[in-house]
Amino acid sequence: MNTTEVEQQVLDAAEALFYEHGVQAVGMDRIRSASGVSLKRLYQCFPSKxxxxxxxxxxxxxxxxxxxxxxxxxxxxxxxxxxxxxxxxxxxxxxxxxxxxxxxxxxxxxxxxxxxxxxxxxxxxxxxxxxxxxxxxxxxxxxxxxxxxxxxxxxxxxxxxxxxxxxxxxxxxxxxxxxxxxxxxx
Amino acid sequence: MNTTEVEQQVLDAAEALFYEHGVQAVGMDRIRSASGVSLKRLYQCFPSKxxxxxxxxxxxxxxxxxxxxxxxxxxxxxxxxxxxxxxxxxxxxxxxxxxxxxxxxxxxxxxxxxxxxxxxxxxxxxxxxxxxxxxxxxxxxxxxxxxxxxxxxxxxxxxxxxxxxxxxxxxxxxxxxxxxxxxxxx
DNA sequence: TAGCCTAGAGAACGAACGTTCTCTTCGCTA
DNA sequence: TAGCGAAGAGAACGTTCGTTCTCTAGGCTA
Missing domain, CATH: 1.10.357.10 (Tetracycline Repressor, domain 2)
Structure with missing residues (x-):
């Protein structure tokens, strides 16, 4: 899968979760689950939360x-x-x-x-x-x-x-x- | 020390910390340190965060x-x-x-x-x-x-x-x- | 003085955090 | 077919969280 596609998928999931629950209440694991992107790729795209x-x-x-x-x-x-x-x-x-x-x-x-x-x-x-x-x-x-x-x-x-x-x-x-x-x- | 006095002391410290740093970013330990009230007393006054x-x-x-x-x-x-x-x-x-x-x-x-x-x-x-x-x-x-x-x-x-x-x-x-x-x- | 209740200090608990590492799988090139 | 690099799954790391527990010290009554 294309890198920008993966980034958009991560951003989609993260934005929805952050907006609904707040930033601190959402862990990276939850973004991993919601986006379907592994933690490794996730941290390749965004080096920190x-x-x-x-x-x-x-x-x-x-x-x-x-x-x-x-x-x-x-x-x-x-x-x-x-x-x-x-x-x-x-x-x-x-x-x-x-x-x-x-x-x-x-x-x-x-x-x-x-x-x-x-x-x-x-x-x-x-x-x-x-x-x-x-x-x-x-x-x-x-x-x-x-x-x-x-x-x-x-x-x-x-x-x-x-x-x-x-x-x-x-x-x-x-x-x-x-x-x-x-x-x-x- | 009077219970209401202790409560006010806890509320003073907690309110200032919550306001400055946000609620989730402040732990109970920090409120203990700032208020000088032990965790035991703190949880006697307020049974949860x-x-x-x-x-x-x-x-x-x-x-x-x-x-x-x-x-x-x-x-x-x-x-x-x-x-x-x-x-x-x-x-x-x-x-x-x-x-x-x-x-x-x-x-x-x-x-x-x-x-x-x-x-x-x-x-x-x-x-x-x-x-x-x-x-x-x-x-x-x-x-x-x-x-x-x-x-x-x-x-x-x-x-x-x-x-x-x-x-x-x-x-x-x-x-x-x-x-x-x-x-x-x- | 002896026994008891309260409270302080802080360790301990299980869980969750952000981040990194290991192990395995898989598609590619020679 | 053999070897390589990338990536997924998820365990592991050290820390911090909210909350509870242990241990000790000290002020009260008899």
Whole structure:
């Protein structure tokens, strides 16, 4: 089997297990069983658990932002697109295995002690914030930098609130708030 | 030494260690060393690590909300009080050991697998949301239920954003957003 | 002083962790 | 067919985990 195929298989299994149970609660043996890749090959692809965690996060970042962009760009009008972010969040929140933001979870769990993971989390949040900035700029909003920061706060707040309450409605509340912020003059 | 004194000593040490390093990364031996309480006494007070974690969260909930309320109630005018929440958050974010929301961190780390912890986290968030509802009601805002939800999302988003970026400014952005939501007519 | 309860110090337990090593099998080349 | 390198299966390594147990010391009552 191809090396990149094996890597994807490992990343698939590891990402799902890490997301569901947390990083520390999942051992390498369990990733071996779930992926069907032997420990030897596993450590050939990822020389330590830390690098595997970071690789999971970086791949998830690309996939997550890709899926968000795909959904947002279905809206033809630039003015609708910032709000479409929250519609996409709502759909995500209703998925049965939704368990919050993998990056926030990893940050809270690893925090100090794993600089590579912290970097991956920071990079993800910076990329998301940059994407939101592009959306509000294209929408012609005033003070786009500040608005992008506010939308980023609403996105993170909606994710954590939805995860903890178990209700996807947080996306609607955040969307309502975003609509007010986008059109302050009413 | 009094039993409640010992319990407080254990909770002090455990809460600080859990918050700094995460729950799973801190062993009972480390809590023994930090608190100066023997393992025997420790297990007499808290029959398992899980109950200790839950006790830490429940005590922290009371302290956290108490400190918030103390700060907010310095404002004489009801209309200023919802925004004072975000001023208090800013001060919290600038503390050197700030590392995000202990409840969100615990939820992300334990998630499935510890119902008692999940309950404590849900209860905390519900209490905070209820407190915000009281504030916006006293401020005479329209649609207080929806507004309380929105402020709760802003609070959680500000906490996580500040933790990950390492900058307390998220509190200011959230405060600006809250001000717009509180006075939609301009 | 003698006996008893409590508590401290820390060893001990079985399990699980991340990581490495051994043994075997198998496909390839000469 | 003989020999070689790669890889799978899983045992083994040393460590750490949550929890319990042992041993000892010291303060109480009679």
């Amino acid at each position: 830390d690098t595997l965690v970071e690789a999971c996060l970086r791949r998830r970042d690309r996939r997550w932002r890709g899926a968000l962009a795909d959904h947002v760009e279905l809206r033809p009008a630039d003015r609708d697109r910032p709000l479409a972010v929250f519609d996409w969040l709502y759909e995500w929140f209703t998925e049965p295995d939704f368990r919050g933001c993998a990056f926030i979870n990893a940050f809270g769990e690893m925090g100090t002690g794993s600089p590579a993971v912290v970097d991956a989390v920071r990079d993800h949040k910076a990329e998301v914030r940059g994407y939101l900035l592009g959306l509000v700029r294209a929408a012609g909003a005033e003070a786009p930098e500040r608005l992008a920061d506010q939308l980023a706060v609403l996105v993170d707040g909606a994710i954590t609130t939805a995860a903890i309450t178990g209700e996807p409605d947080a996306a609607c509340r955040a969307r309502d708030a975003a609509a007010v912020l986008l059109a302050p003059a009413g | 899980d109950t200790l974690v839950e006790a830490c969260l429940r005590r922290r909930d009371r302290r956290w909300r108490g400190a918030l309320a103390d700060h907010v109630e310095l404002r004489p005018a009801d209309r200023d009080r919802p925004l004072a929440v975000f001023d208090w958050l800013y001060e919290w974010f600038t503390e050197p050991d700030f590392r995000g929301c202990a409840f969100i961190n615990a939820f992300g780390e334990m998630g499935t697998g510890s119902p008692a912890v999940v309950d404590a986290v849900r209860d905390h968030k519900a209490e905070v949301r209820g407190y915000l509802l009281g504030l916006v009601r006293a401020a005479g805002a329209e649609a207080p239920e929806r507004l309380a939800d929105q402020l709760a999302v802003l609070v959680d988003g500000a906490i996580t954003t500040a933790a990950i970026t390492g900058e307390p400014d998220a509190a200011c952005r959230a405060r600006d957003a809250a001000a717009v939501l509180l006075a939609p007519a301009g």
